[in-house]
Amino acid sequence: MIDDKKRVFSTSGIMGRLFIALVVLALSSCSRHNAGSGKARTAMDSTLVIAMLGDADYLNPVLGSSVTSSNIIGLIYPSLLQSEFDTATGLLNYIALEKKLRETTSGEAKKTPKGAVAKSWTMSADHKTLTYILRSDVFWNDGKPVVSGDFKFTYTLYGNPVIASARQQYLAELVGAEKGGVDFDKAIETPNDTTLVFRFYKPVPEHLALFHTSLTPLPAHRWKNVKPGEFRNSPLNIKPLGAGPYQLKSWQQQQELVLGSSPKSDLPKPGTIPLITFRVVPDYTVRLTQLQTGAVDVVENIKPEDFTALLKANRQLEIKTVGLRVYDYVGWSNIDQGEYHKSGKVIPHPLFGSSRVRLALTHAIDREAIIDGYLKQYGVVCNTDVSPSLKWAYNDRIAPHAFDQARATALLKAEGWLPGADGILQKQGKRFSFVLYTNSGNARRNYASVVIQQNLRSIGIDCKLDVQESNVFFENLHQRKLDAWMAGWAIGLEIDPLDVWGSDLNKSRFNFTGYQNPRVDQLCDLAKQKMDPLGAKPYWLEYQEILHRDQPVSFLYWMQETQGFSKRIEGEELNIAGSFYNIDDWRLRPSANIAQ
Amino acid sequence: MLRYILKRLLIAIPLIFGVLTLTFFIIRLAPGDPAAFFIQPGISPNVAEQIRAQYGLNDPLPVQYVKWLASVLQGDFGRSFSRAQQPVVEVIASALPITVTIALLTLVANFTFGILIGIISAVRQNSFLDRFLTVTALFFYSMPEFWFALMMIILFALKLPLFPTSGLNEIGAEGFGSVGFVLDRLWHLVLPVTVLSINGAAGIARYVRGSMLEVIRQDYIRTARAKGLPEKLVIFRHALRNALLPVITIMGSSLPFIFSGALFIEVIFAFPGMGRITVEAIFSRDYPLIIANTFISGSLIVLGNLFADVLYAVADPRIKL
Numbered sequence: 001m002i003d004d005k006k007r008v009f010s011t012s013g014i015m016g017r018l019f020i021a022l023v024v025l026a027l028s029s030c031s032r033h034n035a036g037s038g039k040a041r042t043a044m045d046s047t048l049v050i051a052m053l054g055d056a057d058y059l060n061p062v063l064g065s066s067v068t069s070s071n072i073i074g075l076i077y078p079s080l081l082q083s084e085f086d087t088a089t090g091l092l093n094y095i096a097l098e099k100k101l102r103e104t105t106s107g108e109a110k111k112t113p114k115g116a117v118a119k120s121w122t123m124s125a126d127h128k129t130l131t132y133i134l135r136s137d138v139f140w141n142d143g144k145p146v147v148s149g150d151f152k153f154t155y156t157l158y159g160n161p162v163i164a165s166a167r168q169q170y171l172a173e174l175v176g177a178e179k180g181g182v183d184f185d186k187a188i189e190t191p192n193d194t195t196l197v198f199r200f201y202k203p204v205p206e207h208l209a210l211f212h213t214s215l216t217p218l219p220a221h222r223w224k225n226v227k228p229g230e231f232r233n234s235p236l237n238i239k240p241l242g243a244g245p246y247q248l249k250s251w252q253q254q255q256e257l258v259l260g261s262s263p264k265s266d267l268p269k270p271g272t273i274p275l276i277t278f279r280v281v282p283d284y285t286v287r288l289t290q291l292q293t294g295a296v297d298v299v300e301n302i303k304p305e306d307f308t309a310l311l312k313a314n315r316q317l318e319i320k321t322v323g324l325r326v327y328d329y330v331g332w333s334n335i336d337q338g339e340y341h342k343s344g345k346v347i348p349h350p351l352f353g354s355s356r357v358r359l360a361l362t363h364a365i366d367r368e369a370i371i372d373g374y375l376k377q378y379g380v381v382c383n384t385d386v387s388p389s390l391k392w393a394y395n396d397r398i399a400p401h402a403f404d405q406a407r408a409t410a411l412l413k414a415e416g417w418l419p420g421a422d423g424i425l426q427k428q429g430k431r432f433s434f435v436l437y438t439n440s441g442n443a444r445r446n447y448a449s450v451v452i453q454q455n456l457r458s459i460g461i462d463c464k465l466d467v468q469e470s471n472v473f474f475e476n477l478h479q480r481k482l483d484a485w486m487a488g489w490a491i492g493l494e495i496d497p498l499d500v501w502g503s504d505l506n507k508s509r510f511n512f513t514g515y516q517n518p519r520v521d522q523l524c525d526l527a528k529q530k531m532d533p534l535g536a537k538p539y540w541l542e543y544q545e546i547l548h549r550d551q552p553v554s555f556l557y558w559m560q561e562t563q564g565f566s567k568r569i570e571g572e573e574l575n576i577a578g579s580f581y582n583i584d585d586w587r588l589r590p591s592a593n594i595a596q
Numbered sequence: 597m598l599r600y601i602l603k604r605l606l607i608a609i610p611l612i613f614g615v616l617t618l619t620f621f622i623i624r625l626a627p628g629d630p631a632a633f634f635i636q637p638g639i640s641p642n643v644a645e646q647i648r649a650q651y652g653l654n655d656p657l658p659v660q661y662v663k664w665l666a667s668v669l670q671g672d673f674g675r676s677f678s679r680a681q682q683p684v685v686e687v688i689a690s691a692l693p694i695t696v697t698i699a700l701l702t703l704v705a706n707f708t709f710g711i712l713i714g715i716i717s718a719v720r721q722n723s724f725l726d727r728f729l730t731v732t733a734l735f736f737y738s739m740p741e742f743w744f745a746l747m748m749i750i751l752f753a754l755k756l757p758l759f760p761t762s763g764l765n766e767i768g769a770e771g772f773g774s775v776g777f778v779l780d781r782l783w784h785l786v787l788p789v790t791v792l793s794i795n796g797a798a799g800i801a802r803y804v805r806g807s808m809l810e811v812i813r814q815d816y817i818r819t820a821r822a823k824g825l826p827e828k829l830v831i832f833r834h835a836l837r838n839a840l841l842p843v844i845t846i847m848g849s850s851l852p853f854i855f856s857g858a859l860f861i862e863v864i865f866a867f868p869g870m871g872r873i874t875v876e877a878i879f880s881r882d883y884p885l886i887i888a889n890t891f892i893s894g895s896l897i898v899l900g901n902l903f904a905d906v907l908y909a910v911a912d913p914r915i916k917l
Contacts, residue, residue, distance in 0.1 A: 043766075043767050043768025043771065044767060044768070047767050047768065049767060057678075057679075057680050058680050063680075065633065065634070161642065161646050162646075162650075164643055164646035164647050164650060165643070166634055166639045166643050167639075168640050168642065168643065169638060169639060169640040172640070232650075232680070232681045233675065233681050237680065252868075253679070253682075253690065253868070254690075254691075254868030254872070254873075255763070255764065255866075255868050256763075277767055279763065279866070280866060280868070281762055281763075281866045282863045282866060282872065283762075283863050283864045283866070285746055285749075285864075286746075286749065286761055286762050286864055286865070286866065289749055289750070289753065289754055289761045290761050290762065292754060293753060293754060293757060293761060295760065295761055295762075295763075313754075470879075471627065471628030471629075471632065471879065471881065472627045472628060474632060475627045475628055475629065475632065476627075478635060492637070492638060496637075496638075499637045499638075500637065509635070509641060510636075510637055
């Protein structure tokens with residue numbers, strides 16, 4: 001019997017053999033891989049690999065709305081103008097082959113004017129007509145010239161409600177838009193292949209006119225037979241025909257997208273790196289690991305807490321920063337939302353209705369502690385929604401509201417909020433207690449909200465925390481259902497805050513707080529009427545003073561966006577306008593030259 | 597038996613249809629808006645409205661339901677909202693091969709190792725080997741998959757760079773030739789399949805051990821041994837066949853897994869499989885894709901159960917269908 005059992009136990013012999021077979025298979029595949037790794041290394045030497053959180057949606061400038069899509073579209077398609085962010089002033093500059101909107105003050109221009117299809121432009125004296133003269137020496141990848149008709153054709157697509165382009169707002173000043181629909185025959189004229197005329201129904205500042213008329217074109221000869229109803233489903237969407245420095249080589253959706261340098265491109269030239277691969281890697285930890293092992297070269301949005309370990313593990317990496325474009329804030333409902341939904345009447349919120357209470361809350365929150373604890377040198381205290389990077393408009397005379405809990409308590413006392421029996425502030429029997437909502441999956445906001453909760457507790461305010469699934473959270477926010485929340489904004493490079501602070505609560509869809517101040521509306525209007533942005537500076541300075549005083553929300557911190565780069569990349573210039581700002585000029589050092 | 601199978605299949609039709617109808621209403625009642633992405637500053641308020649009109653979401657719910665029903669009855673599950681209007685069928689067709697490859701490899705490894713370990717533990721009950729295998733199996737069984745996967749990546753891709761961290765192929769794998777390409781793919785599958793199968797095999801081993809222990813104490817096993825049959829024959833022919841009955845249930849219920857994908861593994865190893873598609877569809881409120889995925893997993897659960905019942909009859913002649 002015992003002997004028999006031993007024999008049975010020899011089944012482990014089978015298992016052993018199986019194990020050996022597996023090990024052999026694994027090793028043979030490894031060695032096979034090593035045999036191919038010479039090829040792999042050559043492939044890596046000519047390929048830049050960028051890890052992405054999500055895939056591109058459409059490679060069509062009319063439809064593409066994800067950041068990844070915009071980055072890729074910018075490399076494939078021609079652009080009418082080159083735009084450049086001047087770090088010395090914080091102003092956007094527009095460049096044609098032979099003309100610039102303004103001279104750059106921060107040294108040499110980073111963008112070559114050869115990337116622009118426009119040779120020059122003229123703005124009429126009444127600021128209602130913008131005429132572009134186009135180059136005649138630029139061609140789509142199929143050899144057909146890029147002509148003014150391509151631009152007009154694509155603008156009709158941008159404006160077509162059936163296509164529902166996310167960029168139709170750019171057409172809002174064209175002739176006919178004031179009556180509800182752009183009159184394309186009058187608004188855009190193409191007297192010949194190299195002349196393109198835009199007509200506006202009202203005077204438009206030159207920089208805005210340039211911004212709004214330089215949307216990316218599609219080749220009309222390729223797309224003209226596609227019906228608007230079928231535009232989104234057209235197979236042409238996955239076979240983009242462009243004229244830029246790169247062209248699409250392959251696209252396995254949700255896996256990887258490969259761009260190859262376009263040998264004939266003259267806008268401005270074929271891309272320097274032969275191949276750029278965008279790889280979808282949804283998990284953050286794995287993106288980090290891949291950056292560490294050298295499987296990818298660029299990973300965006302690395303969390304500050306991971307820097308030290310990352311740089312220690314691989315000396316061939318560096319962290320680059322861009323900003324400041326993104327800030328977090330704690331939103332306080334200024335008005336009683338329940339009453340507003342019920343009767344449309346605007347009455348102050350019982351807790352946060354007074355600007356003095358909101359000011360006290362800002363004083364009570366230790367913003368520096370959140371920055372020191374989480375963002376470190378990559379965060380800056382935020383005063384208002386005008387970024388310090390927009391130097392021309394930024395009000396540097398405003399001193400941040402200091403962390404001062406004694407002052408916060410005094411302000412609250414003056415408003416009638418006194419400690420109750422349980423230590424929580426009370427006013428006419430109402431306790432100062434509320435729920436602070438935020439969206440799930442954001443470690444930074446989680447960290448900040450815990451600090452805020454403790455800060456407020458120490459002055460006698462009961463703040464409960466609740467995390468909601470992102471879709472639910474943003475829907476509640478849009479429907480103005482929350483009293484207090486923590487969220488953030490990424491600002492545009494043109495200042496246009498009316499959507500967020502405008503007094504008309506029906507029109508200002510993003511005024512979640514219900515803040516109303518007629519002077520802010522007025523300042524925004526006055527600034528828009530100035531034909532030169534610098535002329536609007538006094539309005540923006542006053543605007544910041546008002547927000548700083550009224551504290552419609554407690555602004556927390558501006559954040560640098562932090563990107564991990566392999567040092568084998570050379571020549572990269574990161575810019576507030578984007579991390580891949582001059583990617584067509586990047587170079588790769590061959591692997592042999594990288595010291596391990 | 598054929599009649600039985602047909603009957604079960606006929607009952608399945610209204611069942612799956614009911615599940616789909618329920619899903620249709622639940623996802624539309626849940627908060628969130630497929631056009632929410634287009635509600636942001638700088639985008640005209642008309643856009644979200646136009647997008648909703650394109651998706652047919654402005655119609656009253658009953659109208660939407662009738663329209664949806666009409667197209668589903670014609671076999672058309674519509675176009676995905678979140679994936680550039682790709683037909684849902686295409687989205688699924690591109691993800692299925694990846695998921696099925698991983699799942700089949702995993703299942704084979706699961707059952708092979710699970711059954712072998714289970715038999716050894718049972719036959720050598722209470723020995724050091726049994727205790728060792730039991731503890732090891734429990735250790736892996738109770739380990740969260742996503743954590744185990746990350747640990748494997750740190751160990752075998754970062755500390756000992758033997759395997760790739762993620763993806764299905766190396767950059768430039770197209771140039772390796774077809775054999776090289778397949779080997780490269782297999783090399784990329786080693787870590788994920790190992791994670792999934794170690795986890796699964798441990799569970800199966802526990803089942804097999806339990807039912808084997810019960811079976812080898814039966815009289816007929818003693819009889820078989822008394823007849824002088826070799827122990828190998830006793831264990832594999834007489835005991836195992838009976839001990840595998842509960843395992844068949846697990847096999848049947850594994851069928852949906854083959855097609856529905858392993859979410860954590862797909863996210864961590866960056867495979868665009870069914871699990872990721874389903875979860876991303878839910879987060880972006882991609883109604884057509886959610887419904888199509890529900891259809892697939894719902895049908896497979898029903899089929900899996902049917903499959904298990906049929907296998908019972910095959911394995912045990914006493915069970916009549």
